[in-house]
Amino acid sequence: xxxxxxxxxxxxxxxxxxxxxxxxxxxxxxxxxxxxxxxxxxxxxxxxxxxxxxxxxxxxxxxxxxxxxxxxxxxxxxxxxxxxxxxxxxxxxxxxxxxxxxxxxxxxxxxxxxxxxxxxxxxxxxxxxxxxxxxxxxxxxxxxxxxxxxxxxxxxxxxxxxxxxxxxxxxxxxxxxxxxxxxxxxxxxxxxxxxxxxxxxxxxxxxxxxxxxxxxxxxxxxxxxxxxxxxxxxxxxxxxxxxxxxxxxxxxxxxxxxxxxxxxxxxxxxxxxxxxxxxxxxxxxxxxxxxxxxxxxxxxxxxxxxxxxxxxxxxxxxxxxxxxxxxxxxxxxxxxxxxxxxxxxxxxxxxxxxxxxxxxxxxxxxxxxxxxxxxxxxxxxxxxxxxxxxxxxxxxxxxxxxxxxxxxxxxxxxxxxxxxxxxxxxxxxxxxxxxxxxxxxxxxxxxxxxxxxxxxxxxxxxxxxxxxxxxxxxxxxxxxxxxxxxxxxxxxxxxxxxxxxxxxxxxxxxxxxxxxxxxxxxxxxxxxxxxxxxxxxxxxxxxxxxxxxxxxxxxxxxxxxxxxxxxxxxxxxxxxxxxxxxxx
Amino acid sequence: xxxxxxxxxxxxxxxxxxxxxxxxxxxxxxxxxxxxxxxxxxxxxxxxxxxxxxxxxxxxxxxxxxxxxxxxxxxxxx
Numbered sequence: 260x261x262x263x264x265x266x267x268x269x270x271x272x273x274x275x276x277x278x279x280x281x282x283x284x285x286x287x288x289x290x291x292x293x294x295x296x297x298x299x300x301x302x303x304x305x306x307x308x309x310x311x312x313x314x315x316x317x318x319x320x321x322x323x324x325x326x327x328x329x330x331x332x333x334x335x336x337x338x339x340x341x342x343x344x345x346x347x348x349x350x351x352x353x354x355x356x357x358x359x360x361x362x363x364x365x366x367x368x369x370x371x372x373x374x375x376x377x378x379x380x381x382x383x384x385x386x387x388x389x390x391x392x393x394x395x396x397x398x399x400x401x402x403x404x405x406x407x408x409x410x411x412x413x414x415x416x417x418x419x420x421x422x423x424x425x426x427x428x429x430x431x432x433x434x435x436x437x438x439x440x441x442x443x444x445x446x447x448x449x450x451x452x453x454x455x456x457x458x459x460x461x462x463x464x465x466x467x468x469x470x471x472x473x474x475x476x477x478x479x480x481x482x483x484x485x486x487x488x489x490x491x492x493x494x495x496x497x498x499x500x501x502x503x504x505x506x507x508x509x510x511x512x513x514x515x516x517x518x519x520x521x522x523x524x525x526x527x528x529x530x531x532x533x534x535x536x537x538x539x540x541x542x543x544x545x546x547x548x549x550x551x552x553x554x555x556x557x558x559x560x561x562x563x564x565x566x567x568x569x570x571x572x573x574x575x576x577x578x579x580x581x582x583x584x585x586x587x588x589x590x591x592x593x594x595x596x597x598x599x600x601x602x603x604x605x606x607x608x609x610x611x612x613x614x615x616x617x618x619x620x621x622x623x624x625x626x627x628x629x630x631x632x633x634x635x636x637x638x639x640x641x642x643x644x645x646x647x648x649x650x651x652x653x654x655x656x657x658x659x660x661x662x663x664x665x666x667x668x669x670x671x672x673x674x675x676x677x678x679x680x681x682x683x684x685x686x687x688x689x690x691x692x693x694x695x696x697x698x699x700x701x702x703x704x705x706x707x708x709x710x711x712x713x714x715x716x717x718x719x720x721x722x723x724x725x726x727x728x729x730x731x732x733x734x735x736x737x738x739x740x741x742x743x744x745x746x747x748x749x750x751x752x753x754x755x756x757x758x759x760x761x762x763x764x765x766x767x768x769x770x771x772x773x774x775x776x777x778x779x780x781x782x783x784x785x786x787x788x789x790x791x792x793x794x795x796x797x798x799x800x801x802x803x804x805x806x807x808x809x810x811x812x813x814x815x816x817x818x819x820x821x822x823x824x825x826x827x828x829x830x831x832x833x834x835x836x837x838x839x840x841x842x843x
Numbered sequence: 844x845x846x847x848x849x850x851x852x853x854x855x856x857x858x859x860x861x862x863x864x865x866x867x868x869x870x871x872x873x874x875x876x877x878x879x880x881x882x883x884x885x886x887x888x889x890x891x892x893x894x895x896x897x898x899x900x901x902x903x904x905x906x907x908x909x910x911x912x913x914x915x916x917x918x919x920x921x
Contacts, residue, residue, distance in 0.1 A: 267855045296878045470885045
């Protein structure tokens with residue numbers, strides 16, 4: 260283990276760092292059935308590395324029941340945004356950890372049911388009392404069983420009890436909003452129970468995750484932090500030579516590159532398969548390579564062992580330009596901020612260049628050995644999302660349609676004419692259980708066309724949806740190339756019988772530049788008129804990234820009045836004719 | 844070797860290496876909590892490639908004890 264992975268490194272760093280300087284902030288509570296000293300310090304350091312100011316609360320030793328059941332507990336006073344509740348199998352099973360077979364099969368089942376219902380009531384109480392996200396661990400599997408090899412010949416065995424407990428816990432949390440599982444079961448598989456559990460640590464201090472595995476635990480928990488703050492990366496940008504295949508196409512030729520069933524070519528096949536697997540959660544792909552376009556494209560299109568094909572990429576830059584300019588062009592074409600990208604390149608010089616010039620892009624170290632690529636990709640927690648939406652599932656298709664749109668854009672002579680040919684349809688939808696996950700995702704992730712960049716959590720959105728003083732909804736945009744899915748969100752607060760306040764208005768980068776925002780605004784204006792409102796007020800809150808929305812309000816006829824942008828509802832609002840709107 | 848040992852203790856306890864000697868104990872070093880004690884043992888095990896027994900781990904009251912245990916594991920300490 261390298262010294263920078265040791266817990267002492269994090270404990271010392273945590274004393275040195277200054278978190279005050281970061282705007283981005285998160286409050287994390289940790290409660291557990293055992294001692295997890297050092298976790299708070301490690302999370303602080305890891306948050307610091309991600310430019311997050313992290314404030315932590317640690318519950319008392321094995322006090323999780325009291326912290327959750329007592330409405331006046333320090334946990335609730337802390338008002339966390341994420342709460343980690345971490346269990347271990349020894350605490351849950353107690354004496355039964357060593358003597359599960361002192362119970363009959365039926366009693367073992369009853370025991371698991373009882374433990375599950377205890378935890379369900381904790382979740383219920385927590386959900387009623389706090390708006391924090393709750394991340395609850397399942398149980399790790401001990402390799403040991405009192406029955407030894409007969410374990411697997413035993414009905415409802417010790418190991419079955421743990422599996423059953425975990426399965427029931429999973430089914431329970433599916434019924435709760437903003438409750439998730441930290442899969443400690445998989446964490447133990449990843450690192451091995453005999454490593455993660457150290458008897459000396461346990462006997463000395465009831466430390467059930469060995470001291471030097473605390474940083475690895477923190478790494479996994481950071482996935483939830485990244486996802487809560489909407490810092491999830493959206494696109495992997497790939498070099499080609501010695502990254503997606505072995506060798507250099509310009510020198511080794513179509514037949515000479517290493518890519519196929521034999522080592523070392525199979526290392527690249529495996530890496531490509533891992534990348535492709537990530538597209539299943541909505542990650543998009545791009546190429547940034549210094550090469551002859553035709554030579555490289557021939558491999559992508561025709562090589563029999565190439566896993567990633569032409570249509571797997573949302574953007575392809577194969578040319579002799581430097582990697583940084585290409586990177587910026589990719590960001591531009593995909594309408595994504597540079598901080599949405601992870602860049603893979605085997606060349607240390609290119610990596611350094613990108614890290615120095617565009618530090619917002621995440622550029623992981625790649626070793627010379629391609630057999631290590633898969634592990635490096637799988638170890639990144641930057642692609643974490645709480646749940647997979649329909650938009651995530653269809654994103655790859657939508658981006659390849661987008662590539663077709665751009666070709667069509669070039670062939671139209673002007674923008675207005677191009678937009679007319681697109682056959683744009685905007686559907687205004689209510690905020691309900693079907694649309695809320697996507698609304699929440701857009702609110703957390705959208706940076707550019709976002710009027711106020713207010714990062715409401717899913718709970719807030721649910722409250723707005725039930726509040727008749729709030730008009731909240733979203734918009735789905737379709738065109739002749741396909742369905743872009745839900746790509747617009749608005750929140751209007753009904754201040755009084757005269758004035759409404761446009762609190763949030765955003766568009767996904769995918770549909771920017773098509774004036775669909777006017778169809779959405781028109782809907783809001785019509786609703787306001789129906790209710791006899793005189794004015795809609797709004798504000799443009801400047802961030803580093805939301806320049807694209809700067810002129811939206813004045814362009815739509817809002818005028819400045821006492822520090823607000825105000826639309827006078829006696830005025831008529833014109834929607835471009837090429838937009839078709841329907842209200843669901 | 845004493846120097847390497849002092850550096851590790853200094854790093855874990857967050858105090859200058861110059862302030863450490865064989866008599867430095869849990870009583871003198873304020874940051875030497877029981878938790879920091881585990882962290883120190885872990886750090887020593889990794890750096891000197893040894894494994895302490897539970898008896899050794901329990902009998903660490905001062906830096907001299909650590910030296911003795913390391914020597915028992917064949918680590919040369921002046």
